[in-house]
Amino acid sequence: xxxxxxxxxxxxxxxxxxxxxxxxxxxxxxxxxxxxxxxxxxxxxxxxxxxxxxxxxxxxxxxxxxxxxxxxxxxxxxxxxxxxxxxxxxxxxxxxxxxxxxxxxxxxxxxxxxxxxxxxxxxxxxxxxxxxxxxxxxxxxxxxxxxxxxxxxxxxxxxxxxxxxxxxxxxxxxxxxxxxxxxxxxxxxxxxxxxxxxxxxxxxxxxxxxxxxxxxxxxxxxxxxxxxxxxxxxxxxxxxxxxxxxxxxxxxxxxxxxxxxxxxxxxxxxxxxxxxxxxxxxxxxxxxxxxxxxxxxxxxxxxxxxxxxxxxxxxxxxxxxxxxxxxxxxxxxxxxxxxxxxxxxxxxxxxxxxxxxxxxxxxxxxxxxxxxxxxxxxxxxxxxxxxxxxxxxxxxxxxxxxxxxxxxxxxxxxxxxxxxxxxxxxxxxxxxxxxxxxxxxxxxxxx
Amino acid sequence: xxxxxxxxxxxxxxxxxxxxxxxxxxxxxxxxxxxxxxxxxxxxxxxxxxxxxxxxxxxxxxxxxxxxxxxxxxxxxxxxxxxxxxxxxxxxxxxxxxxxxxxxxxxxxxxxxxxxxxxxxxxxxxxxxxxxxxxxxxxxxxxxxxxxxxxxxxxxxxxxxxxxxxxxxxxxxxxxxxxxxxxxxxxxxxxxxxxxxxxxxxxxxxxxxxxxxxxxxxxxxxxxxxxxxxxxxxxxxxxxxxxxxxxxxxxxxxxxxxxxxxxxxxxxxxxxxxxxxxxxxxxxxxxxxxxxxxxxxxxxxxxxxxxxxxxxxxxxxxxxxxxxxxxxxxxxxxxxxxxxxxxxxxxxxxxxxxxxxxxxxxxxxxxxxxxxxxxxxxxxxxxxxxxxxxxxxxxxxxxxxxxxxxxxxxxxxxxxxxxxxxxxxxxxxxxxxxxxxxxxxxxxxxxxxxxxxxxxxxxxxxx
Numbered sequence: 061x062x063x064x065x066x067x068x069x070x071x072x073x074x075x076x077x078x079x080x081x082x083x084x085x086x087x088x089x090x091x092x093x094x095x096x097x098x099x100x101x102x103x104x105x106x107x108x109x110x111x112x113x114x115x116x117x118x119x120x121x122x123x124x125x126x127x128x129x130x131x132x133x134x135x136x137x138x139x140x141x142x143x144x145x146x147x148x149x150x151x152x153x154x155x156x157x158x159x160x161x162x163x164x165x166x167x168x169x170x171x172x173x174x175x176x177x178x179x180x181x182x183x184x185x186x187x188x189x190x191x192x193x194x195x196x197x198x199x200x201x202x203x204x205x206x207x208x209x210x211x212x213x214x215x216x217x218x219x220x221x222x223x224x225x226x227x228x229x230x231x232x233x234x235x236x237x238x239x240x241x242x243x244x245x246x247x248x249x250x251x252x253x254x255x256x257x258x259x260x261x262x263x264x265x266x267x268x269x270x271x272x273x274x275x276x277x278x279x280x281x282x283x284x285x286x287x288x289x290x291x292x293x294x295x296x297x298x299x300x301x302x303x304x305x306x307x308x309x310x311x312x313x314x315x316x317x318x319x320x321x322x323x324x325x326x327x328x329x330x331x332x333x334x335x336x337x338x339x340x341x342x343x344x345x346x347x348x349x350x351x352x353x354x355x356x357x358x359x360x361x362x363x364x365x366x367x368x369x370x371x372x373x374x375x376x377x378x379x380x381x382x383x384x385x386x387x388x389x390x391x392x393x394x395x396x397x398x399x400x401x402x403x404x405x406x407x408x409x410x411x412x413x414x415x416x417x418x419x420x421x422x423x424x425x426x427x428x429x430x431x432x433x434x435x436x437x438x439x440x441x442x443x444x445x446x447x448x449x450x451x452x453x454x455x456x457x458x459x460x461x462x463x464x465x466x467x468x469x470x471x472x473x474x475x476x477x478x479x480x481x482x483x484x485x486x487x488x489x490x491x492x493x494x495x496x497x498x499x500x501x502x503x504x505x506x507x
Numbered sequence: 508x509x510x511x512x513x514x515x516x517x518x519x520x521x522x523x524x525x526x527x528x529x530x531x532x533x534x535x536x537x538x539x540x541x542x543x544x545x546x547x548x549x550x551x552x553x554x555x556x557x558x559x560x561x562x563x564x565x566x567x568x569x570x571x572x573x574x575x576x577x578x579x580x581x582x583x584x585x586x587x588x589x590x591x592x593x594x595x596x597x598x599x600x601x602x603x604x605x606x607x608x609x610x611x612x613x614x615x616x617x618x619x620x621x622x623x624x625x626x627x628x629x630x631x632x633x634x635x636x637x638x639x640x641x642x643x644x645x646x647x648x649x650x651x652x653x654x655x656x657x658x659x660x661x662x663x664x665x666x667x668x669x670x671x672x673x674x675x676x677x678x679x680x681x682x683x684x685x686x687x688x689x690x691x692x693x694x695x696x697x698x699x700x701x702x703x704x705x706x707x708x709x710x711x712x713x714x715x716x717x718x719x720x721x722x723x724x725x726x727x728x729x730x731x732x733x734x735x736x737x738x739x740x741x742x743x744x745x746x747x748x749x750x751x752x753x754x755x756x757x758x759x760x761x762x763x764x765x766x767x768x769x770x771x772x773x774x775x776x777x778x779x780x781x782x783x784x785x786x787x788x789x790x791x792x793x794x795x796x797x798x799x800x801x802x803x804x805x806x807x808x809x810x811x812x813x814x815x816x817x818x819x820x821x822x823x824x825x826x827x828x829x830x831x832x833x834x835x836x837x838x839x840x841x842x843x844x845x846x847x848x849x850x851x852x853x854x855x856x857x858x859x860x861x862x863x864x865x866x867x868x869x870x871x872x873x874x875x876x877x878x879x880x881x882x883x884x885x886x887x888x889x890x891x892x893x894x895x896x897x898x899x900x901x902x903x904x905x906x907x908x909x910x911x912x913x914x915x916x917x918x919x920x921x922x923x924x925x926x927x928x929x930x931x932x933x934x935x936x937x938x939x940x941x942x943x944x945x946x947x948x949x950x951x952x953x954x955x956x957x958x959x960x961x962x963x964x965x966x967x968x969x970x
Contacts, residue, residue: 097764100568101568101592103569103571103846104569104570104571104592105570105571105572105573105846106572106585106588106589107572107573107574107844108573108574108575108576108585109558109573109574109575109844110575110576111575123551124550124551124552124553125552125553125554125555126552126553126554126555127554127555127557128555128556128557128558128575129535129555129557129575129577134555137537137553137555141553142553144551144553144623144624145551145552145553145624146551147624147625148541148548148551148624148625148627148628149548149549149550149551150547150548150549151547151548151549152547202764202766202887204766204886204887237887239766239887246887246888247888248885248887248888285733285734315544315545315647315649316545316646316647316683317647317683317690319690395554395556396552397550397552431883431885431892432881432882432883432892432893432894432914434881434883435880435881435882435883435892435893435894436880436882436892436893436894436914437894438690438691438692438912440683440690440691440692441689441690441691443911443912443966444912445731445894445912445913445914445964445965445966446892446914446964447890447891447892447914447916447964464890464916464917464962465916465964466733466892466914466916466962466963466964466965467964468730468733468912468914468964468965468966469966470966503733503966505733505734505962505963505964505965506962507916507917507918507962
């Protein structure tokens with residue numbers, strides 16, 4: 061059964077069962093993964109996965125169900141489960157199926173050239189990268205999570221109000237954790253690259269960067285516990301922002317779980333802070349021309365000169381707050397219900413380079429990596445206490461790495477304590493990005 | 508799920524390029540997720556996850572492919588893709604299937620899919636009511652209920668053809684306490700390999716009140732001081748620290764490649780003699796228990812560390828070839844999307860002699876971590892970090908005042924060596940463990956124990 065036949069049959073039987081409006085969301089993913097360990101292919105995976113999510117309005121409530129098996133037996137499963145779900149729901153806010161906008165941005169997120177890169181070329185590149193990593197420094201003792209992935213995703217949405225939208229994208233990404241050892245001390249560094257143009261891959265250069273990062277943590281300095289000025293390097297800053305992204309969701313606010321609930325129109329950050337959501341970003345991990353409800357997306361300034369201009373909305377949250385949707389309905393995959401999430405969200409970059417930010421502090425710490433972000437934060441209060449790696453700075457110069465440390469602070473306070481913004485915005489493998497940020501300070505404890 | 512003749516053809520196709528072993532994993536899973544917020548059922552989602560994973564080995568090399576396309580054509584194509592990555596010279600003749608149903612060591616009374624959602628909703632409401640009424644500072648309660656029926660078939664070229672049904676039920680209760688300045692949370696998430704009877708028998712008064720009590724306690728707590736202190740970690744979910752800090756290092760996945768601090772150390776002392784560490788997938792109906800692992804092998808009780816001496820590892824089939832040892836019934840995976848590898852089931856530190864009271868009485872100054880949150884570990888270095896969900900200062904052998912926002916950091920193998928008191932009150936706690944073969948249910952467990960020194964991070968600046 062193909063998806064169109066499946067949909068027609070599903071909607072037909074659905075209306076017989078009493079569903080008013082109905083919609084399906086379809087996703088097909090092709091994936092290739094190859095991992096390398098000391099010159100050899102350690103993991104080789106290919107996959108093709110299809111899934112369909114159904115939502116239907118039944119006596120005023122929206123029931124959801126999904127399946128990965130497109131056959132007659134799943135039609136009964138989807139309709140019966142969604143109907144039963146709708147019957148137990150008690151939501152006061154009615155979710156509606158949308159007929160769609162008149163216009164959508166005409167953009168494609170597929171890079172045709174990447175599709176023609178063969179498995180063999182990818183494997184050969186990885187073997188070369190592996191070779192260069194061991195060549196780059198004699199302190200390299202191994203690698204972890206060393207893999208390349210290429211992914212092609214096709215999405216489609218159809219509903220009985222006439223909406224029919226299709227979208228596709230593809231990307232190639234590789235990760236490596238380089239492990240180095242000196243004086244009986246083992247350290248590691250992470251390197252990730254999203255490949256936009258296969259003709260520009262450079263194993264030697266990538267290996268050099270990855271190894272540089274790992275060896276930069278060898279021979280840590282003894283540094284005293286205290287309150288230090290902090291530079292959050294762009295990758296660490298992006299990770300921290302990503303952790304608190306739900307606080308900008310109107311859904312979270314309406315649930316009483318965001319401190320920004322009553323703050324729209326108020327100053328919540330320093331004057332120079334702009335937080336932008338760009339759904340059309342080239343190579344963005346969450347670029348999209350329509351959101352999970354079929355609403356046309358557009359660029360949005362969430363924080364402008366420190367003022368919170370809006371929260372992120374889908375149609376349901378917008379209706380409740382009496383505003384227009386911002387096009388941020390989101391469904392992480394066909395396995396979820398519709399919630400709210402950003403497209404590509406970032407802090408607008410400033411003027412200074414990372415090096416200039418470092419030169420600007422007498423004594424402080426550069427935080428390069430934050431760990432435990434899923435556990436060591438209170439997303440509601442904004443408090444965080446996290447394990448971190450980084451460098452000690454004295455007289456405007458990086459003196460060397462520190463031991464493992466904990467940094468503690470509060471996200472909402474931190475938004476008002478940014479003394480400098482770098483120009484080195486980078487998203488890494490995420491849809492949330494930041495440039496490096498110079499902060500007044502955080503309390504730091506070393507292991 | 509798939510007929511034997513087709514499975515046989517898929518295995519034959521997978522072995523065409525000279526592989527010496529092939530395996531087919533078929534999964535048909537039904538899941539329900541309900542969420543209650545603000546006293547109302549806000550989300551209800553049902554799903555069916557269906558797919559087939561095919562694995563081929565040649566010596567120490569393996570290839571894995573998976574698909575949701577269950578047509579004969581689709582399956583043969585997927586097997587062909589796996590075979591293409593293998594360049595072997597074996598010409599093995601697959602063994603005739605010995606069809607079996609996994610023996611049930613964890614009996615189920617009420618299958619989740621046979622229970623109406625209204626009954627599930629009603630248990631959730633009871634939990635929410637208890638938590639909401641606990642204290643007037645409780646401003647929001649979120650209750651999630653998850654259950655799943657995973658039907659699997661595992662067949663391989665050694666003649667294995669095993670079918671199994673895995674049932675998981677879990678409730679997660681999150682309470683938020685707030686005043687004008689602060690919002691704090693409390694959480695409890697019990698789970699088991701049981702059907703709907705798990706929710707009916709669940710002591711909601713205990714779990715829902717505890718979630719609320721933790722939130723209220725944190726609301727009144729000062730920020731935690733930072734520094735190096737003795738840390739007393741309570742039983743049940745407290746075991747998460749050794750799960751991350753030691754358990755992962757005992758999995759063949761890292762041992763076989765020599766990447767673990769515990770590699771090549773069987774027979775050596777790795778911990779004080781008061782520490783015995785066990786993984787046991789056979790404990791009846793526990794959250795991490797299994798009837799059969801995802802490679803078709805029976806679970807067993809694996810003593811990993813006995814009185815401080817390293818005894819063995821958790822070993823899956825592929826790594827058993829590399830390590831020249833027997834698999835330990837530890838091959839697990841989240842779903843057909845993952846090749847299985849060595850993973851934990853119910854892992855715990857065995858009870859010792861001390862009472863929890865003695866441990867506190869013997870601590871002059873330190874941190875008492877009553878409920879642990881999540882954490883992670885860097886497998887290369889053994890460095891870990893954990894959040895503490897409920898913590899207290901211990902002063903002069905007595906529990907003093909609550910503190911919030913504590914994080915523990917350190918190095919796993921080193922922390923293991925500094926355990927200096929082990930209690931007699933073993934308890935298990937349910938969690939989800941993420942690693943190479945996906946996110947799987949595991950229990951972590953321990954009695955109350957003390958580590959002589961851990962680095963504690965907190966926001967209090969004048970510690």
